Amino acid sequence: METIHVQHPLNIERVNKEPCVMALGFFDGLHIGHQEIIRTAKKRAEERNLALALMTFSPHPSQIIPMKKKVDHYLSPLEAKRGILAKLGVQKLYVVTFDHAFAKLTPAEFVDHYLIDLQCRHAVAGFDFSFGFKGQGNMGNLAEFGKGAFGVTTVPKVERQGQKVSSTLIRSLLASGNVNGIPEFLGDFYKVTGQIAKHGDSECHEVRIEDYLLPHKGIYEISAEMADAVYNGVCMIEDDPIKVYVKLFNSVKARHKETIQIKWIKKTSSHRMLQPV
Numbered sequence: 311m312e313t314i315h316v317q318h319p320l321n322i323e324r325v326n327k328e329p330c331v332m333a334l335g336f337f338d339g340l341h342i343g344h345q346e347i348i349r350t351a352k353k354r355a356e357e358r359n360l361a362l363a364l365m366t367f368s369p370h371p372s373q374i375i376p377m378k379k380k381v382d383h384y385l386s387p388l389e390a391k392r393g394i395l396a397k398l399g400v401q402k403l404y405v406v407t408f409d410h411a412f413a414k415l416t417p418a419e420f421v422d423h424y425l426i427d428l429q430c431r432h433a434v435a436g437f438d439f440s441f442g443f444k445g446q447g448n449m450g451n452l453a454e455f456g457k458g459a460f461g462v463t464t465v466p467k468v469e470r471q472g473q474k475v476s477s478t479l480i481r482s483l484l485a486s487g488n489v490n491g492i493p494e495f496l497g498d499f500y501k502v503t504g505q506i507a508k509h510g511d512s513e514c515h516e517v518r519i520e521d522y523l524l525p526h527k528g529i530y531e532i533s534a535e536m537a538d539a540v541y542n543g544v545c546m547i548e549d550d551p552i553k554v555y556v557k558l559f560n561s562v563k564a565r566h567k568e569t570i571q572i573k574w575i576k577k578t579s580s581h582r583m584l585q586p587v
């Protein structure tokens with residue numbers, strides 16, 4: 311997968327573009343609703359023999375424009391997003407810097423410069439995707455702004471338990487420590503990647519985790535992947551300041567600076583931190 315970072319104003323001659331189907335949105339977490347967008351876009355790309363591209367934004371729009379909730383930690387920071395998108399078959403990832411100049415574009419300007427100029431031949435997004443100044447562009451008027459340059463597919467709402475599957479919903483499950491409720495919406499357990507920062511006594515390791523949103527403070531059953539091997543263990547999250555400690559069962563020890571992927575299974579009670587099974 312090729313990753314192309316672009317910033318407004320776009321210097322279109324210098325961008326490596328090709329006729330494509332473009333999936334649109336922020337896509338934090340790549341939950342089952344997002345996966346449906348990408349599956350649909352992939353189908354359209356195969357039917358039309360076009361490259362499969364996806365456009366995302368960085369940082370989250372809430373960092374730049376006033377929104378109800380500021381998103382400053384992610385379910386999938388850019389590196390994690392890249393890995394997941396490549397596995398889902400995305401061939402070109404456009405990462406557009408979301409800054410004030412970009413946020414001020416009208417829907418028509420966004421479509422002209424970021425879809426038509428990037429050779430989008432078909433756009434795919436969910437029923438609630440919005441774009442352009444104050445989110446005035448939507449799936450009802452996207453084709454009109456495209457003036458026939460591309461077709462549009464709108465993916466209907468993906469729901470579970472009577473609710474729209476969303477990044478916001480998964481963030482709220484993390485905030486309440488309800489990590490075992492996440493796979494229903496995410497399609498898998500929530501995973502974060504970090505580095506072993508420090509050894510404590512009794513095989514308890516501090517883990518440095520950057521950019522990811524973490525579950526609520528507490529103790530969790532986890533599984534941890536390191537160097538292609540998977541171990542079970544427990545993880546303790548402290549807040550103020552935020553600290554993450556991992557203890558792997560069967561006295562498994564991790565090396566300093568080793569990369570560790572933590573998969574959150576469920577919240578547990580404290581004694582298991584001291585007495586691993």
Ligand SMILES: Cc1cc2nc3c(=O)[nH]c(=O)nc-3n(C[C@H](O)[C@H](O)[C@H](O)COP(=O)(O)O)c2cc1C
Nearest residue numbers: 335336337371413415420439440441442443444445
């Ligand atoms: C060109 C452009 C300008 C935007 N300007 C605004 C804005 O002024 N105000 C706003 O609330 N959102 C704005 N947005 C953000 C969108 O409403 C939306 O959050 C973003 O495109 C991500 O879509 P998604 O949340 O459906 O993935 C803009 C988006 C784009 C692409």
Ligand SMILES: Nc1ncnc2c1ncn2[C@@H]1O[C@H](COP(=O)(O)OP(=O)(O)OP(=O)(O)O)[C@@H](O)[C@H]1O
Nearest residue numbers: 335336337343435436438439467468475476477478
């Ligand atoms: N449940 C869903 N069903 C169908 N499409 C969806 C769903 N959730 C998101 N999408 C679409 O996926 C793309 C990315 O959406 P976005 O990043 O806003 O996800 P979100 O889960 O709604 O995020 P947030 O909760 O932060 O608003 C957009 O095209 C959006 O319309």
